[in-house]
Amino acid sequence: QVQLVESGGGSVQAGGSLRLSCVASGYTYETHCMGWFRQVPGKEREGVATISPSGALTYYTDSVKGRFTVSRDNAKNTLYLEMNSLKPEDTGMYYCAAVRGSWSTTCTRWAGYTYWGQGTQVTVSS
Numbered sequence: 001q002v003q004l005v006e007s008g009g010g011s012v013q014a015g016g017s018l019r020l021s022c023v024a025s026g027y028t029y030e031t032h033c034m035g036w037f038r039q040v041p042g043k044e045r046e047g048v049a050t051i052s053p054s055g056a057l058t059y060y061t062d063s064v065k066g067r068f069t070v071s072r073d074n075a076k077n078t079l080y081l082e083m084n085s086l087k088p089e090d091t092g093m094y095y096c097a098a099v100r101g102s103w104s105t106t107c108t109r110w111a112g113y114t115y116w117g118q119g120t121q122v123t124v125s126s
Contacts (some may be wrong), residue, residue, distance in 0.1 A: 001114045002026040002099035004096050009120030015123070016086050022079040022096030030054070031076040032115075033096050033098050036070060036081045038092035038122070045095070049081060052103040056079035056093055064090070086124045093119040 008020040020036070031053055039045040048068035049060045058070050069082040079096050097113035099106055104110060 002098075004098060004115055005116035006094065006096050006117045006120040009094060009122045011123040011125065012086055013068045014087055014124055017082070017084045018086065018118060018122060020083070020094055020096075020122075024077045024079065024096075024115075025097060026050050027098070027115070029098075030074045031097040033103070033112070033113075034070075034072055034079045035097045035107070036079075036100075037097055037110070037112055037113075038090075039095070039119075040092040044059070049089045050110075051079070052107055053101075057103045057107070084121070086122075088124050089124045090122060091124050092122060095119045095123050101113040108120075 003025045006022045035050040037045050037050050042118045049069045050073050051058050055072045067085045071080045096117045098115040099113045
């Protein structure tokens with residue numbers, strides 16, 4: 001069955017860095033858009049970054065542009081999120097997600113993602 005397993009979360013001080021990973025299995029990884037989402041209690045889940053099936057195209061929500069970098073290694077079925085210059089408002093549970101499709105029709109439609117991991121907690125203190 002489909003599995004997405006995140007790791008790399010933790011507690012850091014503002015200005016610090018973390019690198020999240022997500023290992024996928026149970027589906028054809030290289031045909032799927034991959035995305036990172038985050039959620040804090042009491043708020044809706046928000047899309048943070050997405051990457052096309054080939055890895056050539058990326059998109060970021062405005063609040064993380066210039067600080068976060070999404071990448072993928074299709075040979076290892078692994079998705080990454082490099083997070084630098086972290087801020088307290090980046091605190092949340094981070095999830096990776098997948099959806100089959102192409103960049104132009106699917107990847108940036110946050111509501112369309114079908115497979116989800118269990119999440120990894122990121123806490124940034126001031």
